[in-house]
Amino acid sequence: MNHAKWRQIAVGMVVPATVIALWQAVAQLGWVNPQVLPAPLAVVEKWVAYLLPLAPYSEGSWLAWAVSGELIVDSIGSMYRVAAGFLIGAALALPLGLAMGASEGVYAWFNPLVQLLRPIPPIAYIPLAILWFGLGNPPAVFLIALGAFFPVLMNTIAGVRHVDGIYLRAARNLGAGRRTMFLRVILPAAVPYILSGVRIGIGTAFIVVIVSEMIAVNNGLGFRILEAREYFWSDKIMAGMITIGMLGLAIDIGMNRLNNYLLRWHRGLEN
Amino acid sequence: MGCSHIEISGVGKVFKAGQRELVALKDITLSIPSGQFTCLLGPSGCGKSTLLNAIAGFALPTSGAITVDGRAVTGPGPERGMVFQEYALFPWMTVEQNVAFGMEIKGMARRDIGQRVDQLLAMLSLSDFRQRFPKDLSGGMRQRVAIARVLALDSPIMLMDEPFGALDALTRHNLQDELLRIWAELGKTIIFVTHSIEEALYLADRIVVMTYRPGTVKRDLLVDLERARDAAAPEFNALKRELGALVMEEQQRHHTDELRMAALD
Numbered sequence: 001m002n003h004a005k006w007r008q009i010a011v012g013m014v015v016p017a018t019v020i021a022l023w024q025a026v027a028q029l030g031w032v033n034p035q036v037l038p039a040p041l042a043v044v045e046k047w048v049a050y051l052l053p054l055a056p057y058s059e060g061s062w063l064a065w066a067v068s069g070e071l072i073v074d075s076i077g078s079m080y081r082v083a084a085g086f087l088i089g090a091a092l093a094l095p096l097g098l099a100m101g102a103s104e105g106v107y108a109w110f111n112p113l114v115q116l117l118r119p120i121p122p123i124a125y126i127p128l129a130i131l132w133f134g135l136g137n138p139p140a141v142f143l144i145a146l147g148a149f150f151p152v153l154m155n156t157i158a159g160v161r162h163v164d165g166i167y168l169r170a171a172r173n174l175g176a177g178r179r180t181m182f183l184r185v186i187l188p189a190a191v192p193y194i195l196s197g198v199r200i201g202i203g204t205a206f207i208v209v210i211v212s213e214m215i216a217v218n219n220g221l222g223f224r225i226l227e228a229r230e231y232f233w234s235d236k237i238m239a240g241m242i243t244i245g246m247l248g249l250a251i252d253i254g255m256n257r258l259n260n261y262l263l264r265w266h267r268g269l270e271n
Numbered sequence: 272m273g274c275s276h277i278e279i280s281g282v283g284k285v286f287k288a289g290q291r292e293l294v295a296l297k298d299i300t301l302s303i304p305s306g307q308f309t310c311l312l313g314p315s316g317c318g319k320s321t322l323l324n325a326i327a328g329f330a331l332p333t334s335g336a337i338t339v340d341g342r343a344v345t346g347p348g349p350e351r352g353m354v355f356q357e358y359a360l361f362p363w364m365t366v367e368q369n370v371a372f373g374m375e376i377k378g379m380a381r382r383d384i385g386q387r388v389d390q391l392l393a394m395l396s397l398s399d400f401r402q403r404f405p406k407d408l409s410g411g412m413r414q415r416v417a418i419a420r421v422l423a424l425d426s427p428i429m430l431m432d433e434p435f436g437a438l439d440a441l442t443r444h445n446l447q448d449e450l451l452r453i454w455a456e457l458g459k460t461i462i463f464v465t466h467s468i469e470e471a472l473y474l475a476d477r478i479v480v481m482t483y484r485p486g487t488v489k490r491d492l493l494v495d496l497e498r499a500r501d502a503a504a505p506e507f508n509a510l511k512r513e514l515g516a517l518v519m520e521e522q523q524r525h526h527t528d529e530l531r532m533a534a535l536d
Contacts, residue, residue, distance in 0.1 A: 170359035174373040175349040188363040265363045265404040
Protein backbone atom coordinates (compact mmCIF):
# COMPACT_ATOMS: atom_id res chain seq x y z
CA MET A 1 0.00 0.00 0.00
CA ASN A 2 1.38 3.39 -0.93
CA HIS A 3 1.52 6.62 0.95
CA ALA A 4 -1.59 8.15 -0.67
CA LYS A 5 -3.68 5.15 0.25
CA TRP A 6 -2.66 5.27 3.92
CA ARG A 7 -3.43 8.94 3.93
CA GLN A 8 -6.88 8.25 2.51
CA ILE A 9 -7.53 5.67 5.24
CA ALA A 10 -6.30 8.11 7.92
CA VAL A 11 -8.61 10.84 6.60
CA GLY A 12 -11.50 8.38 6.57
CA MET A 13 -10.94 7.55 10.26
CA VAL A 14 -11.16 11.14 11.50
CA VAL A 15 -14.94 11.51 11.59
CA PRO A 16 -15.73 8.08 13.12
CA ALA A 17 -12.99 8.58 15.77
CA THR A 18 -14.39 11.99 16.68
CA VAL A 19 -17.94 10.67 16.92
CA ILE A 20 -16.85 7.77 19.14
CA ALA A 21 -14.73 10.07 21.34
CA LEU A 22 -17.67 12.45 21.84
CA TRP A 23 -19.97 9.52 22.54
CA GLN A 24 -17.54 8.12 25.10
CA ALA A 25 -17.21 11.56 26.73
CA VAL A 26 -20.96 12.02 26.95
CA ALA A 27 -21.37 8.57 28.50
CA GLN A 28 -18.48 9.00 30.95
CA LEU A 29 -19.69 12.38 32.14
CA GLY A 30 -22.96 10.71 33.03
CA TRP A 31 -25.07 13.08 30.92
CA VAL A 32 -27.34 10.27 29.77
CA ASN A 33 -28.69 7.13 31.32
CA PRO A 34 -26.40 4.23 30.23
CA GLN A 35 -29.51 2.15 29.54
CA VAL A 36 -30.51 4.68 26.89
CA LEU A 37 -27.04 5.25 25.48
CA PRO A 38 -24.34 2.85 26.67
CA ALA A 39 -20.69 3.91 26.35
CA PRO A 40 -18.83 2.68 23.24
CA LEU A 41 -16.40 0.73 25.41
CA ALA A 42 -19.33 -1.03 27.08
CA VAL A 43 -20.67 -1.94 23.65
CA VAL A 44 -17.32 -3.34 22.57
CA GLU A 45 -17.07 -5.28 25.80
CA LYS A 46 -20.55 -6.69 25.25
CA TRP A 47 -19.70 -7.51 21.63
CA VAL A 48 -16.67 -9.55 22.74
CA ALA A 49 -18.73 -11.34 25.39
CA TYR A 50 -21.41 -12.00 22.78
CA LEU A 51 -18.76 -13.42 20.43
CA LEU A 52 -17.11 -15.76 22.94
CA PRO A 53 -18.53 -19.17 23.91
CA LEU A 54 -20.95 -19.13 26.84
CA ALA A 55 -19.36 -22.03 28.77
CA PRO A 56 -15.61 -22.67 29.26
CA TYR A 57 -14.05 -25.39 27.15
CA SER A 58 -14.55 -28.82 28.67
CA GLU A 59 -14.51 -31.65 26.16
CA GLY A 60 -15.28 -32.62 22.57
CA SER A 61 -14.32 -30.74 19.43
CA TRP A 62 -12.36 -27.58 20.08
CA LEU A 63 -13.65 -25.96 16.90
CA ALA A 64 -17.27 -26.65 17.80
CA TRP A 65 -16.66 -25.01 21.14
CA ALA A 66 -14.93 -21.98 19.58
CA VAL A 67 -17.92 -21.23 17.35
CA SER A 68 -20.51 -21.91 20.00
CA GLY A 69 -20.75 -18.22 20.93
CA GLU A 70 -24.17 -16.64 20.57
CA LEU A 71 -23.00 -14.10 18.02
CA ILE A 72 -21.53 -16.75 15.76
CA VAL A 73 -24.59 -18.97 15.98
CA ASP A 74 -26.84 -15.99 15.31
CA SER A 75 -24.76 -14.81 12.38
CA ILE A 76 -24.72 -18.28 10.82
CA GLY A 77 -28.47 -18.53 11.31
CA SER A 78 -29.10 -15.16 9.65
CA MET A 79 -26.69 -15.80 6.80
CA TYR A 80 -28.21 -19.19 6.16
CA ARG A 81 -31.66 -17.62 5.78
CA VAL A 82 -30.32 -14.87 3.52
CA ALA A 83 -28.52 -17.41 1.34
CA ALA A 84 -31.44 -19.86 1.13
CA GLY A 85 -34.05 -17.13 0.55
CA PHE A 86 -31.95 -15.27 -1.96
CA LEU A 87 -31.08 -18.39 -3.93
CA ILE A 88 -34.72 -19.48 -4.12
CA GLY A 89 -35.90 -15.99 -5.08
CA ALA A 90 -33.20 -15.46 -7.69
CA ALA A 91 -33.54 -18.97 -9.11
CA LEU A 92 -37.22 -18.28 -9.77
CA ALA A 93 -36.73 -14.70 -10.97
CA LEU A 94 -33.91 -15.33 -13.43
CA PRO A 95 -35.65 -17.74 -15.84
CA LEU A 96 -38.92 -15.80 -15.65
CA GLY A 97 -37.07 -12.53 -16.27
CA LEU A 98 -35.20 -13.98 -19.24
CA ALA A 99 -38.44 -15.31 -20.72
CA MET A 100 -40.30 -12.04 -20.11
CA GLY A 101 -37.48 -10.00 -21.56
CA ALA A 102 -37.06 -12.14 -24.64
CA SER A 103 -40.69 -12.82 -25.51
CA GLU A 104 -43.41 -10.23 -25.97
CA GLY A 105 -45.96 -12.96 -25.42
CA VAL A 106 -44.63 -14.09 -22.05
CA TYR A 107 -44.27 -10.45 -21.05
CA ALA A 108 -47.90 -9.74 -21.90
CA TRP A 109 -49.02 -12.75 -19.85
CA PHE A 110 -47.07 -12.03 -16.70
CA ASN A 111 -46.47 -8.31 -16.59
CA PRO A 112 -49.84 -7.18 -15.14
CA LEU A 113 -49.54 -9.60 -12.21
CA VAL A 114 -45.90 -8.64 -11.62
CA GLN A 115 -46.73 -4.94 -11.65
CA LEU A 116 -49.53 -5.52 -9.12
CA LEU A 117 -47.47 -7.63 -6.71
CA ARG A 118 -44.21 -5.72 -6.97
CA PRO A 119 -45.18 -2.68 -4.85
CA ILE A 120 -46.29 -4.86 -1.92
CA PRO A 121 -43.40 -4.86 0.56
CA PRO A 122 -42.38 -8.34 1.77
CA ILE A 123 -43.14 -7.20 5.32
CA ALA A 124 -46.84 -7.07 4.41
CA TYR A 125 -46.70 -10.82 3.77
CA ILE A 126 -45.75 -11.57 7.39
CA PRO A 127 -49.24 -12.64 8.54
CA LEU A 128 -49.74 -14.83 5.49
CA ALA A 129 -46.22 -16.25 5.78
CA ILE A 130 -46.95 -17.43 9.32
CA LEU A 131 -50.34 -18.73 8.29
CA TRP A 132 -48.92 -20.68 5.36
CA PHE A 133 -45.57 -21.79 6.71
CA GLY A 134 -45.98 -21.77 10.47
CA LEU A 135 -43.01 -20.71 12.59
CA GLY A 136 -39.27 -21.31 12.20
CA ASN A 137 -37.17 -20.96 9.07
CA PRO A 138 -39.78 -21.56 6.32
CA PRO A 139 -41.72 -18.28 6.69
CA ALA A 140 -38.46 -16.33 7.02
CA VAL A 141 -36.99 -17.92 3.90
CA PHE A 142 -40.26 -17.26 2.07
CA LEU A 143 -40.18 -13.55 2.94
CA ILE A 144 -36.52 -13.21 1.96
CA ALA A 145 -37.09 -15.03 -1.34
CA LEU A 146 -39.94 -12.64 -2.03
CA GLY A 147 -37.74 -9.65 -1.26
CA ALA A 148 -34.99 -10.88 -3.59
CA PHE A 149 -37.36 -12.00 -6.35
CA PHE A 150 -38.58 -8.67 -7.72
CA PRO A 151 -35.29 -6.76 -8.03
CA VAL A 152 -33.68 -9.69 -9.85
CA LEU A 153 -36.76 -10.12 -12.05
CA MET A 154 -37.11 -6.46 -13.05
CA ASN A 155 -33.42 -6.04 -13.81
CA THR A 156 -33.24 -9.25 -15.82
CA ILE A 157 -36.19 -8.13 -17.95
CA ALA A 158 -34.58 -4.72 -18.48
CA GLY A 159 -31.21 -6.29 -19.27
CA VAL A 160 -32.62 -8.55 -21.97
CA ARG A 161 -34.70 -5.75 -23.46
CA HIS A 162 -31.81 -3.31 -23.59
CA VAL A 163 -29.38 -5.49 -25.52
CA ASP A 164 -27.87 -3.23 -28.17
CA GLY A 165 -29.34 -4.10 -31.58
CA ILE A 166 -25.90 -3.97 -33.18
CA TYR A 167 -24.86 -7.16 -31.34
CA LEU A 168 -27.97 -8.94 -32.56
CA ARG A 169 -27.28 -7.85 -36.13
CA ALA A 170 -23.65 -8.90 -35.91
CA ALA A 171 -24.61 -12.30 -34.51
CA ARG A 172 -27.31 -12.85 -37.14
CA ASN A 173 -24.75 -11.95 -39.77
CA LEU A 174 -22.41 -14.60 -38.35
CA GLY A 175 -25.20 -17.13 -38.70
CA ALA A 176 -26.34 -17.42 -35.07
CA GLY A 177 -29.57 -19.34 -34.53
CA ARG A 178 -32.07 -18.58 -31.76
CA ARG A 179 -30.35 -20.74 -29.16
CA THR A 180 -26.85 -19.36 -29.76
CA MET A 181 -28.26 -15.86 -29.93
CA PHE A 182 -29.87 -16.28 -26.54
CA LEU A 183 -27.09 -18.09 -24.69
CA ARG A 184 -24.05 -16.39 -26.14
CA VAL A 185 -25.26 -12.90 -27.03
CA ILE A 186 -28.41 -11.84 -25.17
CA LEU A 187 -27.54 -13.47 -21.84
CA PRO A 188 -23.96 -12.14 -21.53
CA ALA A 189 -25.06 -8.72 -22.77
CA ALA A 190 -27.68 -8.65 -20.00
CA VAL A 191 -25.24 -9.64 -17.23
CA PRO A 192 -24.47 -6.07 -16.07
CA TYR A 193 -28.18 -5.46 -15.47
CA ILE A 194 -28.71 -8.87 -13.88
CA LEU A 195 -25.82 -8.31 -11.48
CA SER A 196 -27.15 -4.97 -10.37
CA GLY A 197 -30.47 -6.72 -9.74
CA VAL A 198 -28.65 -9.36 -7.70
CA ARG A 199 -27.01 -6.64 -5.68
CA ILE A 200 -30.30 -4.92 -4.89
CA GLY A 201 -31.86 -8.32 -4.20
CA ILE A 202 -29.20 -9.22 -1.64
CA GLY A 203 -29.66 -5.83 0.01
CA THR A 204 -33.40 -6.42 0.28
CA ALA A 205 -32.81 -9.97 1.57
CA PHE A 206 -30.62 -8.51 4.27
CA ILE A 207 -33.32 -6.08 5.40
CA VAL A 208 -36.03 -8.72 5.31
CA VAL A 209 -34.00 -11.30 7.27
CA ILE A 210 -33.73 -8.98 10.29
CA VAL A 211 -37.45 -8.23 10.24
CA SER A 212 -38.49 -11.81 9.69
CA GLU A 213 -36.32 -12.99 12.59
CA MET A 214 -38.18 -10.62 14.84
CA ILE A 215 -41.36 -12.60 14.31
CA ALA A 216 -40.91 -16.21 13.52
CA VAL A 217 -37.64 -17.71 14.80
CA ASN A 218 -35.62 -17.89 17.99
CA ASN A 219 -32.10 -17.24 16.83
CA GLY A 220 -30.44 -14.90 14.39
CA LEU A 221 -29.30 -11.32 14.70
CA GLY A 222 -32.78 -9.86 14.31
CA PHE A 223 -34.14 -12.14 17.02
CA ARG A 224 -31.22 -11.25 19.35
CA ILE A 225 -31.79 -7.51 18.99
CA LEU A 226 -35.45 -7.89 19.84
CA GLU A 227 -34.64 -10.19 22.76
CA ALA A 228 -32.13 -7.70 24.11
CA ARG A 229 -34.80 -5.02 23.95
CA GLU A 230 -37.06 -7.13 26.21
CA TYR A 231 -34.34 -7.03 28.87
CA PHE A 232 -33.33 -3.43 28.20
CA TRP A 233 -29.80 -4.51 27.20
CA SER A 234 -29.06 -1.57 24.97
CA ASP A 235 -25.35 -2.45 24.80
CA LYS A 236 -26.31 -5.84 23.33
CA ILE A 237 -28.72 -4.21 20.90
CA MET A 238 -25.85 -2.08 19.64
CA ALA A 239 -23.45 -5.01 19.53
CA GLY A 240 -26.01 -6.84 17.36
CA MET A 241 -26.44 -3.83 15.10
CA ILE A 242 -22.70 -3.48 14.63
CA THR A 243 -22.50 -7.13 13.66
CA ILE A 244 -25.25 -6.60 11.09
CA GLY A 245 -23.32 -3.65 9.71
CA MET A 246 -20.11 -5.66 9.44
CA LEU A 247 -21.80 -8.61 7.73
CA GLY A 248 -23.52 -6.25 5.29
CA LEU A 249 -20.22 -4.61 4.47
CA ALA A 250 -18.55 -8.00 3.99
CA ILE A 251 -21.29 -9.13 1.61
CA ASP A 252 -21.01 -5.89 -0.31
CA ILE A 253 -17.25 -6.23 -0.68
CA GLY A 254 -17.69 -9.83 -1.83
CA MET A 255 -20.33 -8.80 -4.38
CA ASN A 256 -18.08 -6.03 -5.61
CA ARG A 257 -15.26 -8.50 -6.21
CA LEU A 258 -17.59 -10.86 -8.05
CA ASN A 259 -18.95 -7.97 -10.09
CA ASN A 260 -15.51 -6.82 -11.12
CA TYR A 261 -14.55 -10.33 -12.11
CA LEU A 262 -17.67 -11.13 -14.11
CA LEU A 263 -17.69 -7.71 -15.75
CA ARG A 264 -13.97 -7.49 -16.43
CA TRP A 265 -14.88 -7.01 -20.09
CA HIS A 266 -17.13 -4.08 -19.31
CA ARG A 267 -16.11 -0.55 -20.09
CA GLY A 268 -15.67 1.88 -17.22
CA LEU A 269 -15.37 -0.72 -14.47
CA GLU A 270 -11.76 -0.48 -13.51
CA ASN A 271 -11.56 -0.70 -9.74
CA MET B 272 -12.51 -19.94 -51.69
CA GLY B 273 -14.64 -18.65 -54.55
CA CYS B 274 -16.03 -15.23 -55.18
CA SER B 275 -19.63 -14.35 -55.76
CA HIS B 276 -21.56 -12.37 -58.17
CA ILE B 277 -24.31 -10.05 -57.00
CA GLU B 278 -27.31 -8.94 -59.05
CA ILE B 279 -29.34 -5.98 -57.86
CA SER B 280 -32.37 -5.40 -60.08
CA GLY B 281 -34.88 -2.59 -59.77
CA VAL B 282 -34.41 -2.29 -56.03
CA GLY B 283 -36.48 0.26 -54.15
CA LYS B 284 -36.93 0.89 -50.46
CA VAL B 285 -39.67 2.96 -48.88
CA PHE B 286 -39.71 3.78 -45.17
CA LYS B 287 -43.01 4.69 -43.61
CA ALA B 288 -43.01 7.04 -40.65
CA GLY B 289 -46.60 7.75 -39.66
CA GLN B 290 -48.24 9.54 -42.59
CA ARG B 291 -44.99 10.41 -44.31
CA GLU B 292 -43.32 8.10 -46.75
CA LEU B 293 -39.63 8.30 -47.37
CA VAL B 294 -38.25 6.88 -50.58
CA ALA B 295 -34.74 5.86 -49.60
CA LEU B 296 -33.89 3.83 -52.70
CA LYS B 297 -35.45 3.97 -56.13
CA ASP B 298 -34.94 1.63 -59.02
CA ILE B 299 -31.36 0.63 -58.43
CA THR B 300 -29.92 -1.87 -60.85
CA LEU B 301 -26.34 -3.01 -60.54
CA SER B 302 -24.50 -6.11 -61.55
CA ILE B 303 -21.43 -6.75 -59.47
CA PRO B 304 -19.09 -9.43 -60.81
CA SER B 305 -17.11 -11.67 -58.49
CA GLY B 306 -13.93 -10.32 -57.08
CA GLN B 307 -14.79 -6.70 -57.75
CA PHE B 308 -14.08 -4.02 -55.16
CA THR B 309 -17.04 -1.66 -55.38
CA CYS B 310 -17.49 1.55 -53.42
CA LEU B 311 -20.90 3.10 -52.85
CA LEU B 312 -20.23 6.81 -52.57
CA GLY B 313 -22.49 9.70 -51.62
CA PRO B 314 -23.46 12.18 -48.94
CA SER B 315 -25.35 11.02 -45.87
CA GLY B 316 -29.00 10.33 -46.64
CA CYS B 317 -28.29 8.98 -50.12
CA GLY B 318 -29.28 5.46 -49.14
CA LYS B 319 -25.87 3.85 -49.53
CA SER B 320 -26.09 2.14 -46.14
CA THR B 321 -29.71 1.20 -46.85
CA LEU B 322 -28.57 -0.54 -50.02
CA LEU B 323 -25.78 -2.31 -48.13
CA ASN B 324 -28.22 -3.46 -45.44
CA ALA B 325 -30.52 -4.77 -48.16
CA ILE B 326 -27.68 -6.81 -49.65
CA ALA B 327 -26.75 -8.02 -46.14
CA GLY B 328 -30.37 -9.05 -45.65
CA PHE B 329 -31.00 -6.97 -42.52
CA ALA B 330 -33.67 -4.83 -44.16
CA LEU B 331 -35.07 -6.29 -47.36
CA PRO B 332 -36.03 -3.98 -50.23
CA THR B 333 -39.70 -3.07 -50.71
CA SER B 334 -39.44 -3.63 -54.47
CA GLY B 335 -37.06 -5.32 -56.85
CA ALA B 336 -34.76 -8.22 -56.05
CA ILE B 337 -31.23 -8.97 -54.96
CA THR B 338 -29.62 -12.28 -55.82
CA VAL B 339 -26.24 -13.71 -54.95
CA ASP B 340 -25.03 -16.39 -57.35
CA GLY B 341 -28.61 -16.72 -58.55
CA ARG B 342 -30.13 -17.18 -55.09
CA ALA B 343 -32.47 -14.51 -53.74
CA VAL B 344 -31.38 -12.75 -50.54
CA THR B 345 -34.03 -13.34 -47.88
CA GLY B 346 -32.10 -12.61 -44.69
CA PRO B 347 -28.65 -12.21 -43.22
CA GLY B 348 -26.18 -15.00 -43.75
CA PRO B 349 -22.53 -15.82 -43.20
CA GLU B 350 -21.80 -15.91 -46.95
CA ARG B 351 -22.19 -12.12 -46.82
CA GLY B 352 -19.99 -11.05 -43.93
CA MET B 353 -20.53 -7.53 -42.64
CA VAL B 354 -18.04 -5.12 -41.09
CA PHE B 355 -19.82 -2.35 -39.22
CA GLN B 356 -18.64 1.20 -38.66
CA GLU B 357 -19.17 0.78 -34.91
CA TYR B 358 -17.16 -2.50 -34.97
CA ALA B 359 -19.96 -4.46 -33.24
CA LEU B 360 -17.49 -6.73 -31.49
CA PHE B 361 -18.96 -8.68 -28.61
CA PRO B 362 -17.44 -6.90 -25.62
CA TRP B 363 -17.73 -9.94 -23.33
CA MET B 364 -15.57 -12.04 -25.65
CA THR B 365 -11.81 -11.78 -25.98
CA VAL B 366 -10.25 -11.08 -29.36
CA GLU B 367 -9.82 -14.77 -30.11
CA GLN B 368 -13.32 -15.64 -28.92
CA ASN B 369 -14.76 -12.96 -31.19
CA VAL B 370 -12.86 -14.35 -34.16
CA ALA B 371 -13.79 -17.96 -33.32
CA PHE B 372 -17.51 -17.28 -32.72
CA GLY B 373 -18.66 -17.55 -36.34
CA MET B 374 -16.73 -20.79 -36.83
CA GLU B 375 -18.24 -22.25 -33.66
CA ILE B 376 -21.69 -21.43 -35.01
CA LYS B 377 -20.77 -23.20 -38.22
CA GLY B 378 -19.87 -26.25 -36.11
CA MET B 379 -16.24 -26.51 -37.13
CA ALA B 380 -13.94 -28.82 -35.17
CA ARG B 381 -12.14 -27.24 -32.19
CA ARG B 382 -8.69 -27.89 -33.62
CA ASP B 383 -9.51 -26.37 -36.99
CA ILE B 384 -10.95 -23.31 -35.29
CA GLY B 385 -7.79 -22.89 -33.22
CA GLN B 386 -5.57 -23.12 -36.29
CA ARG B 387 -7.69 -20.71 -38.29
CA VAL B 388 -7.79 -18.21 -35.42
CA ASP B 389 -3.99 -18.31 -35.16
CA GLN B 390 -3.70 -17.76 -38.88
CA LEU B 391 -6.15 -14.84 -38.98
CA LEU B 392 -4.69 -13.12 -35.94
CA ALA B 393 -1.25 -13.36 -37.51
CA MET B 394 -2.59 -12.01 -40.81
CA LEU B 395 -4.03 -8.94 -39.09
CA SER B 396 -1.12 -8.47 -36.65
CA LEU B 397 -3.34 -9.23 -33.68
CA SER B 398 -1.45 -12.21 -32.24
CA ASP B 399 -0.24 -10.26 -29.21
CA PHE B 400 -3.77 -9.16 -28.36
CA ARG B 401 -5.62 -12.46 -28.47
CA GLN B 402 -6.55 -12.50 -24.78
CA ARG B 403 -7.62 -8.87 -24.65
CA PHE B 404 -11.17 -7.66 -24.42
CA PRO B 405 -12.36 -5.13 -27.02
CA LYS B 406 -12.52 -2.32 -24.45
CA ASP B 407 -8.73 -2.52 -24.12
CA LEU B 408 -8.12 -2.05 -27.85
CA SER B 409 -7.87 1.10 -29.96
CA GLY B 410 -10.42 1.76 -32.69
CA GLY B 411 -8.05 0.56 -35.39
CA MET B 412 -7.35 -2.68 -33.51
CA ARG B 413 -11.05 -3.27 -32.97
CA GLN B 414 -11.74 -2.90 -36.65
CA ARG B 415 -8.95 -5.39 -37.39
CA VAL B 416 -10.69 -7.87 -35.11
CA ALA B 417 -13.99 -7.21 -36.87
CA ILE B 418 -12.34 -7.89 -40.22
CA ALA B 419 -10.74 -11.09 -38.88
CA ARG B 420 -14.15 -12.17 -37.56
CA VAL B 421 -15.68 -11.82 -41.01
CA LEU B 422 -12.72 -13.46 -42.76
CA ALA B 423 -13.12 -16.41 -40.40
CA LEU B 424 -16.47 -17.13 -42.01
CA ASP B 425 -14.73 -17.61 -45.33
CA SER B 426 -17.54 -15.64 -46.90
CA PRO B 427 -17.04 -14.86 -50.57
CA ILE B 428 -18.60 -11.43 -50.05
CA MET B 429 -17.52 -8.74 -47.60
CA LEU B 430 -19.88 -5.86 -46.94
CA MET B 431 -18.29 -2.88 -45.26
CA ASP B 432 -20.33 0.01 -43.88
CA GLU B 433 -18.00 3.01 -43.51
CA PRO B 434 -15.64 0.73 -41.61
CA PHE B 435 -12.86 3.28 -41.26
CA GLY B 436 -15.09 6.32 -40.75
CA ALA B 437 -14.38 6.65 -37.04
CA LEU B 438 -10.59 6.22 -37.28
CA ASP B 439 -7.86 8.84 -37.40
CA ALA B 440 -6.21 9.51 -40.76
CA LEU B 441 -3.05 7.46 -40.20
CA THR B 442 -4.83 4.40 -38.83
CA ARG B 443 -7.35 4.68 -41.61
CA HIS B 444 -4.66 4.71 -44.26
CA ASN B 445 -2.94 1.79 -42.64
CA LEU B 446 -6.11 -0.28 -42.61
CA GLN B 447 -6.92 0.64 -46.20
CA ASP B 448 -3.59 -0.84 -47.28
CA GLU B 449 -4.18 -3.88 -45.15
CA LEU B 450 -7.63 -4.38 -46.67
CA LEU B 451 -6.22 -4.13 -50.20
CA ARG B 452 -3.57 -6.69 -49.33
CA ILE B 453 -6.17 -9.10 -47.94
CA TRP B 454 -8.42 -8.54 -50.92
CA ALA B 455 -5.58 -9.24 -53.34
CA GLU B 456 -4.63 -12.36 -51.39
CA LEU B 457 -8.08 -13.84 -50.83
CA GLY B 458 -10.04 -12.44 -53.77
CA LYS B 459 -13.28 -11.40 -52.10
CA THR B 460 -16.14 -9.50 -53.64
CA ILE B 461 -16.21 -6.31 -51.57
CA ILE B 462 -18.92 -3.70 -51.34
CA PHE B 463 -17.66 -0.76 -49.36
CA VAL B 464 -19.74 2.21 -48.29
CA THR B 465 -18.00 5.53 -47.79
CA HIS B 466 -18.55 9.25 -48.10
CA SER B 467 -14.86 9.89 -48.68
CA ILE B 468 -14.03 10.42 -52.35
CA GLU B 469 -10.36 9.87 -51.71
CA GLU B 470 -11.00 6.60 -49.90
CA ALA B 471 -13.20 5.36 -52.74
CA LEU B 472 -10.57 6.28 -55.33
CA TYR B 473 -7.80 4.68 -53.35
CA LEU B 474 -9.63 1.38 -52.89
CA ALA B 475 -12.18 0.67 -55.55
CA ASP B 476 -12.30 -0.99 -58.97
CA ARG B 477 -15.62 0.64 -59.41
CA ILE B 478 -17.34 3.60 -57.80
CA VAL B 479 -21.11 3.97 -57.72
CA VAL B 480 -22.08 7.56 -56.91
CA MET B 481 -25.56 7.80 -55.44
CA THR B 482 -28.05 10.65 -55.44
CA TYR B 483 -29.60 12.20 -52.37
CA ARG B 484 -33.23 11.17 -51.72
CA PRO B 485 -34.41 9.16 -53.41
CA GLY B 486 -31.18 7.16 -53.67
CA THR B 487 -30.51 6.29 -57.28
CA VAL B 488 -27.34 5.63 -59.25
CA LYS B 489 -25.95 8.97 -60.39
CA ARG B 490 -22.76 7.67 -61.92
CA ASP B 491 -21.30 4.20 -62.24
CA LEU B 492 -17.60 4.54 -62.86
CA LEU B 493 -14.81 2.03 -63.42
CA VAL B 494 -11.54 3.25 -61.93
CA ASP B 495 -8.71 2.07 -64.12
CA LEU B 496 -5.87 3.59 -62.18
CA GLU B 497 -2.97 1.28 -61.62
CA ARG B 498 -2.45 -0.15 -58.14
CA ALA B 499 -0.89 0.67 -55.73
CA ARG B 500 -2.49 4.02 -56.27
CA ASP B 501 -0.81 7.30 -55.65
CA ALA B 502 -3.12 9.92 -54.19
CA ALA B 503 -0.79 12.64 -55.44
CA ALA B 504 -0.80 11.53 -59.10
CA PRO B 505 -2.47 13.90 -61.61
CA GLU B 506 -4.90 11.20 -62.93
CA PHE B 507 -5.98 10.48 -59.37
CA ASN B 508 -6.64 14.15 -58.76
CA ALA B 509 -8.48 14.61 -62.05
CA LEU B 510 -10.89 11.82 -61.03
CA LYS B 511 -11.12 13.24 -57.54
CA ARG B 512 -12.19 16.60 -58.96
CA GLU B 513 -14.76 15.00 -61.22
CA LEU B 514 -16.25 12.88 -58.43
CA GLY B 515 -16.05 15.82 -56.05
CA ALA B 516 -18.31 17.86 -58.30
CA LEU B 517 -20.84 15.01 -58.51
CA VAL B 518 -20.91 14.42 -54.77
CA MET B 519 -21.08 18.15 -54.09
CA GLU B 520 -24.27 18.48 -56.16
CA GLU B 521 -25.91 15.85 -53.99
CA GLN B 522 -24.51 17.36 -50.82
CA GLN B 523 -26.06 20.66 -51.90
CA ARG B 524 -29.45 18.99 -52.38
CA HIS B 525 -29.08 17.42 -48.96
CA HIS B 526 -28.36 20.82 -47.45
CA THR B 527 -31.32 22.54 -49.17
CA ASP B 528 -33.58 19.72 -48.08
CA GLU B 529 -32.48 20.07 -44.48
CA LEU B 530 -33.19 23.79 -44.55
CA ARG B 531 -36.62 23.08 -46.02
CA MET B 532 -37.38 20.49 -43.33
CA ALA B 533 -36.23 22.86 -40.60
CA ALA B 534 -38.58 25.52 -41.98
CA LEU B 535 -41.47 23.00 -41.95
CA ASP B 536 -40.93 22.10 -38.32
